[in-house]
Amino acid sequence: MTSLPLTANINAARDPVDLAAYEGNQGYQAMHKVLQEMSPADCLQTVKDSGLRGRGGAGFPTGMKWSFVPMENASPGHKYLICNADEMEPGTFKDRLLMECDPHQLIEGMILSAWTIQADVAYIFIRHEYHLAIRLLQQAIDDCYAKGYLGEDILGSGFNLQMYVHSSAGRYICGEETALITSLEGKRANPRAKPPFPQISGLWGRPTIVNNVETLCNIPHILRHGADWFNSLGLGADSGTKLFGVSGRVKNPGCWELPMGTPIRELLEEHAGGMEDGYQLRGFLPGGASTDFLVEEHLDLPMDYDVIGKAGSRLGTGTMIILDDKTCPVGMVKNLIDFFAQESCGFCTPCRDGLPWSGQVLDDLESGNGMNADLATLEQQVKFIGAIGNTHCALAPGAMEPLSSAMKYFADDFQRHIDAKACPYCDADTATGGN
Amino acid sequence: MSADTHNNKQPGAVLTALEVMEIDKEISHAPYRSAVAIDALKIVQKYHGWVSDKSLQALADYLDMSAAELDGIATFYSLIYRHPVGEKVISLCDSVTCWIKGYKQLQQHISGRLGVGLGETTGDNQFTFLPAPCLGACDRAPVMMVGDETHVDLTEDKIDRILGADSDNSDGGQA
Ligand SMILES: Cc1cc2nc3c(=O)[nH]c(=O)nc-3n(C[C@H](O)[C@H](O)[C@H](O)COP(=O)(O)O)c2cc1C
Ligand code: SF4
Ligand code: FES
Numbered sequence: 092m093t094s095l096p097l098t099a100n101i102n103a104a105r106d107p108v109d110l111a112a113y114e115g116n117q118g119y120q121a122m123h124k125v126l127q128e129m130s131p132a133d134c135l136q137t138v139k140d141s142g143l144r145g146r147g148g149a150g151f152p153t154g155m156k157w158s159f160v161p162m163e164n165a166s167p168g169h170k171y172l173i174c175n176a177d178e179m180e181p182g183t184f185k186d187r188l189l190m191e192c193d194p195h196q197l198i199e200g201m202i203l204s205a206w207t208i209q210a211d212v213a214y215i216f217i218r219h220e221y222h223l224a225i226r227l228l229q230q231a232i233d234d235c236y237a238k239g240y241l242g243e244d245i246l247g248s249g250f251n252l253q254m255y256v257h258s259s260a261g262r263y264i265c266g267e268e269t270a271l272i273t274s275l276e277g278k279r280a281n282p283r284a285k286p287p288f289p290q291i292s293g294l295w296g297r298p299t300i301v302n303n304v305e306t307l308c309n310i311p312h313i314l315r316h317g318a319d320w321f322n323s324l325g326l327g328a329d330s331g332t333k334l335f336g337v338s339g340r341v342k343n344p345g346c347w348e349l350p351m352g353t354p355i356r357e358l359l360e361e362h363a364g365g366m367e368d369g370y371q372l373r374g375f376l377p378g379g380a381s382t383d384f385l386v387e388e389h390l391d392l393p394m395d396y397d398v399i400g401k402a403g404s405r406l407g408t409g410t411m412i413i414l415d416d417k418t419c420p421v422g423m424v425k426n427l428i429d430f431f432a433q434e435s436c437g438f439c440t441p442c443r444d445g446l447p448w449s450g451q452v453l454d455d456l457e458s459g460n461g462m463n464a465d466l467a468t469l470e471q472q473v474k475f476i477g478a479i480g481n482t483h484c485a486l487a488p489g490a491m492e493p494l495s496s497a498m499k500y501f502a503d504d505f506q507r508h509i510d511a512k513a514c515p516y517c518d519a520d521t522a523t524g525g526n
Numbered sequence: 527m528s529a530d531t532h533n534n535k536q537p538g539a540v541l542t543a544l545e546v547m548e549i550d551k552e553i554s555h556a557p558y559r560s561a562v563a564i565d566a567l568k569i570v571q572k573y574h575g576w577v578s579d580k581s582l583q584a585l586a587d588y589l590d591m592s593a594a595e596l597d598g599i600a601t602f603y604s605l606i607y608r609h610p611v612g613e614k615v616i617s618l619c620d621s622v623t624c625w626i627k628g629y630k631q632l633q634q635h636i637s638g639r640l641g642v643g644l645g646e647t648t649g650d651n652q653f654t655f656l657p658a659p660c661l662g663a664c665d666r667a668p669v670m671m672v673g674d675e676t677h678v679d680l681t682e683d684k685i686d687r688i689l690g691a692d693s694d695n696s697d698g699g700q701a
Binding site for chain 1: 617620
């Protein structure tokens with residue numbers, strides 16, 4: 092029983108695992124076991140007990156999410172399972188690895204998740220740019236239909252499941268689960284108000300579960316080895332393992348499966364090899380572009396949802412972005428805000444108009460036109476745009492997280508831009524420069 | 527030149543038999559025709575490189591929706607092109623890690639080499655140069671895509687080699 096289940100089949104060369112190789116390594120064993128021995132209610136209980144939390148960014152407990160789906164004959168008609176493979180959060184590159192290297196792990200996870208909520212149709216909503224993953228997943232699905240693992244009466248269990256790959260047409264907002272559902276319906280991807288929650292009324296008004304790729308990849312292992320086993324994998328309060336990544340100016344950027352609760356320092360120093368020569372750590376976004384900066388004093392914290400939350404940030408996607416001492420924090424935040432402004436769906440005013448305004452203020456600072464009053468403006472924007480509930484979805488509050496934390500940890504840098512009437516990083520040869 | 531004109535089709539029939547077949551396949555598992563709007567736009571674009579007004583109107587008719595509604599959808603999505611693009615689109619990641627790793631210099635280098643800025647197409651119609659949000663390969667930043675190929679760990683030299691090897695360069699997944 093491996094302690095690193097998600098990447099057990101993945102080698103350094105990233106060779107994709109086909110159906111024969113997957114089965115040769117005990118793949119689809121969980122499916123055989125579950126369809127013969129476990130009821131949907133048994134599966135749900137096991138996933139609840141496992142403590143699995145969603146790996147898409149918010150960390151919502153997966154079993155609890157599933158428990159809101161109406162069961163038995165409470166809501167006759169289709170139910171849907173959707174895999175969120177949009178992966179557009181800047182700095183995030185983990186789902187790609189799982190799909191390009193071990194597509195059947197995801198498909199087995201989806202079959203078992205669909206069984207648990209008794210969904211009869213499943214979609215993989217994947218970003219257009221992941222051509223290789225799209226091809227491999229479609230091949231894997233075709234192979235599963237041929238073997239009777241998808242389609243009607245799977246393994247004689249009476250369970251039916253159709254599965255489709257839907258490749259997106261761009262836009263980060265499609266990753267937000269209600270926007271994703273709207274996009275899958277063929278419309279502009281504006282998020283929807285909740286309630287009703289997708290579990291009750293999602294795709295085409297039917298009960299729908301949206302889960303991240305990595306979340307679903309955990310399911311075969313949990314159902315095969317049990318909740319206690321999964322609990323025992325984590326080092327701290329959280330269960331299981333996680334794909335953690337590091338990008339930026341470190342010696343060995345990459346993505347590794349490690350136990351939940353792995354200390355940040357270990358991730359950074361052992362796995363990512365420490366900072367590149369000539370660069371020092373200033374701070375880092377622990378889990379993608381929409382998480383708050385943390386700094387040196389946080390290096391000994393474990394990568395656990397609640398611990399990182401208490402430190403003022405979020406575990407997010409678990410892929411961290413490193414800010415070094417030669418990169419301008421104001422410029423970095425401006426790059427992030429520009430991304431979110433560009434990707435706003437335009438539905439609500441604080442986001443549609445507020446984010447470009449923040450971007451403009453940061454641009455003024457970077458180009459030497461900043462004034463002290465700009466800092467107050469930014470504070471105000473953080474307060475209004477950043478408050479959950481002031482906007483229709485979490486894109487805008489997420490955008491404010493790096494800005495507000497940068498103003499706290501790198502206040503001197505903001506001030507120096509104003510005092511010097513220039514970006515203090517722009518002229519040095521080695522600096523990233525203004526943007 | 528509109529890409530429509532070099533397709534051998536009967537006059538009036540804007541959608542080809544192949545396009546109709548692929549769109550019908552999507553419709554076969556959708557609850558109503560307009561639900562496949564995005565898939566249909568992508569199918570048309572796959573064969574033409576972009577979605578012209580003529581294609582848009584034909585698609586709207588085929589999906590039982592208004593052209594205005596379909597255009598509202600087409601223009602929302604960044605990867606549906608409502609203007610012609612070159613043979614290959616160069617998508618250079620401008621998101622955070624690539625920015626830290628020197629995206630700006632590479633952008634200038636590509637622009638200098640091709641003689642076009644972001645959003646423009648080269649005179650020989652070979653390349654359209656566009657910015658892209660994070661391409662999901664940040665551990666190997668800076669990153670760009672040329673057509674369907676992803677290129678990582680970019681340097682100016684590497685870009686020269688990729689673009690120099692011209693349009694038939696194909697080195698599998700990530701190179
Ligand atoms: C703007 C925005 C973008 C998002 N993008 C993604 C994404 O690309 N992939 C993903 O899995 N979740 C994304 N999410 C989170 C989803 O809304 C949803 O919480 C997640 O897919 C649920 O899966 P999980 O419970 O398995 O984590 C995004 C959320 C927001 C607000
Ligand atoms: S917060 Fe932004 S992305 Fe979300 S609904 Fe409002 S405008 Fe759209
Ligand atoms: S930031 Fe460029 S690939 Fe992710």
